Amino acid sequence: MNTLKDSGREHVGRFPQKFADLTDQTLFGDMWKRTQLTPRERSLVTVAALVALYRLEQLPFHLSRALDNGLSDDELEEVMTHLAFYSGWPTAASGLKQLRDVQASRAPSQG
Structure with missing residues (x-):
């Protein structure tokens, strides 16, 4: 890491x-x-804030960091789903698209 x-x-x-x-x-x-929040908790807060505020340029970096800090794909997907009801459906859908792009970039190559 x-x-x-x-x-x-x-x-x-x-x-x-x-x-x-x-x-x-x-x-x-x-x-x-x-020390008041773990890196994992800080990543959760940061990702949620970036999605809610529609700050997509910074999101891939922080999604990758969140995965490195121990958040699972399922947890990040749930954050996006939860935010759909608080920050809007398009905002959450854009966050999910960014998450899919990060997941694809981190997947082992098939070759």
Whole structure:
């Protein structure tokens, strides 16, 4: 499993240095390491927030991180289904599409 810091740097590398530093040091270096929530719980909250707010650009990174942090495909699918009633059907459907894309990218190659 990659460290959050390495993943954060890679994910925001195209942004200005200060933004990348804040991402590494404050977001992934502080918030994600606080002990009040486990990384698994933080992933659940983050995915739900991104879907509910329709922030799809960040979603694949966090869906993959959620799977790495121990959330199952079934749990993530249930999050999307639950959110359909709170954030709207199209929002949840878009989240499910992103989840399917992440699942496909993580599947072992058939070759």
